[in-house]
Amino acid sequence: MSGGARRPVAGAAAPTKAEARAAAQRERILAAARQCFIERGFHGASMASIAQTAGMSPGLMYRYFPSKNAIVLEIIARQLEHSRLRIRELRGSSDLPAAIIQSFRKWREGDPATMHGALFLETSAEGSRDAQIGAALRSADQQTRADLQSWFDADARKRTGQRVEQEREARLILLQCLMEGLAIRLIREPDIELEEIEPALRQLTDQLLGS
Amino acid sequence: MSGGARRPVAGAAAPTKAEARAAAQRERILAAARQCFIERGFHGASMASIAQTAGMSPGLMYRYFPSKNAIVLEIIARQLEHSRLRIRELRGSSDLPAAIIQSFRKWREGDPATMHGALFLETSAEGSRDAQIGAALRSADQQTRADLQSWFDADARKRTGQRVEQEREARLILLQCLMEGLAIRLIREPDIELEEIEPALRQLTDQLLGS
Amino acid sequence: MSGGARRPVAGAAAPTKAEARAAAQRERILAAARQCFIERGFHGASMASIAQTAGMSPGLMYRYFPSKNAIVLEIIARQLEHSRLRIRELRGSSDLPAAIIQSFRKWREGDPATMHGALFLETSAEGSRDAQIGAALRSADQQTRADLQSWFDADARKRTGQRVEQEREARLILLQCLMEGLAIRLIREPDIELEEIEPALRQLTDQLLGS
Amino acid sequence: MSGGARRPVAGAAAPTKAEARAAAQRERILAAARQCFIERGFHGASMASIAQTAGMSPGLMYRYFPSKNAIVLEIIARQLEHSRLRIRELRGSSDLPAAIIQSFRKWREGDPATMHGALFLETSAEGSRDAQIGAALRSADQQTRADLQSWFDADARKRTGQRVEQEREARLILLQCLMEGLAIRLIREPDIELEEIEPALRQLTDQLLGS
DNA sequence: CATGAATGAGTGTTCATTCAT
């Protein structure tokens, strides 16, 4: 990004038409791949099926991605970024549990701007085997934790009398556990009524957050 | 053992030598498959690699399991059973958070009698695509929830002044979320110090359990 | 051919270049399969051997046929069609036996436009086990019978009673043909009523054995 | 068979108990193999299925036959012998067509003492590929021809020109039998001179087509 | 004599990847 324009065009970072097209093609491929991965898994989805879903030939995909694995990695990276943005959105909210619930609700409705549950699970599993994915996961988790941290700091307005002053880190981790655990729950039991668990969730988050 | 009756006991379950050997072979295969599945995933592990790990020829495995899928299902079934037993063990404990921590500690040390994290994740992901696995998961979840239920009932000794009397179900779900979320956490961040989160976890479980 | 419209003809059946190539590939595969089936049988011929004979990779064949069985069925269908056409050719002939002899001569010389003997036998055998092949055989037999029927109708001209003393050997051979042909018939059409053909059979055997 | 007893037992050719048992085992295997071959074909039937049908272990079969192919060859040899005996039975009959019909009727009912149709076809097909089987077929055909020869000689009694108007269908069927039977003949005896059978064939077709 | 566990080469089939067009 830094160090000058890659192509000698007027202006600093204006993409050429070709670059814009290439970017659009990449998006098409990634959208198709995401759909196929959700439906059949990373291993189960074939390049041919992704190509068909993207409406292009298998060969063309190799102009934009060097391998299937590269597509997987890019999908994972994007999903992690989406997850992080989703956490960030919660930060401004004054009613945390309601915001969490609302976020999960959108997520469960298949909002493509959020990480899909099956991909979340499969990515986590793959991360325990593939070093590259594992590193990406740890990095994303650190960032997410930092986001939650600043959120806690902002939210630590007047809160009184916690039974014990605990390590912030621990409470952060447990909040994350709660949310990811809920994610799995909703995959494995799609019929859970989110409204019904909201009060209990509120209680827990109150506890974690402080008062 | 040799030269006499093959079933010298009046009881019902004395296995013949052949049956014992067959059972041992099945165990060898399952142990090898578990290891390969952990290392490479359900789809990534080939029958050849499992056979090699088990120290036998590929063809021989088909004497004990009709297909690779049957092995996968058996692995999943056992892992689910182990998960359930692990929950049960916690029930008798007087110090719940400590027991949870202890359980997770054993689990993280790779105790083969507990469900492996990567398998847990991959099983959950696969369950969202494969109907048979999905059904097994839902069934196991119901049983686990029932176990937790009875545990709650037993533990509902004198507890006073909850801010709001909430639905039991919701609290059960959230406890499960917390634990499963912690499972994922430990896969994705193996360096988390369990002792450091114990106090906060205790706080949450107290909240969920009642007082 | 190049540079212009891909379908320059007003007619309906002008194939594109790609379609023509696909058709040619299918023919190459079928020709190779036919040869391999003749040499080694339906079950004895492997996809690898067919691919090698066709001068292509095994994987490529699956672009044109979904399975080995589909190739077998196509080969059988074509052979049945050829058989039927061969019967039809005879119809116009004024000298039937000469035409039959001529037809068999071409057939024995390996004319690939006629059904190969070994395939004929193996198809008949397989038809007694495989329902799909069995149905194809019965259907083809019905059509052939209908063709022969119309031939009879047209050919029922005046016939005079030759009574030439012929070589014994020839009559022996034909008796054997009759019996073995009847064997095939009864496999392919198990519902034939033997009583109903007895008089005609008697006539023929009298002719063969007799004065 | 000649040259003295193989084991130093009293008497010339009296089989020992062991030999008798071995012969019985061979029969069990052959009977099971015949059934399996009929149901699934030479290639489709596995040694395991034959062993199960015979009620013995796969390994034991190798004590009596060196290979699966040896079983196939023995089955074929026996079937050819049965065919020949069947022809012989016809010889004494005063009413040939009735005897043929009767023979085919028994055959179709699955008389295990006669060659099974599917085996007949498959054997004929296999004989065009396997030199050993081909030679066996040619040898058996020669013998059969010789049997028919003597039969002709004996049966050349006075025959009168019946000229009954018969069912068309029956004549159609027999024409088809004749042609298909000829097809088999030419595969099993490629040296047959078509010209030499033309006159007799003409006679038969005239009979079939004619008034 | 008899078993059946064990082998390993072979089967039909799939699929990531390449490349001539």
Next chain:
DNA sequence: AATGAATGAACACTCATTCAT
């Protein structure tokens, strides 16, 4: 830029054959 035909090394699975018991 784009195609899709082509490859070939997997894959899951089968089976004739062997051999320790």
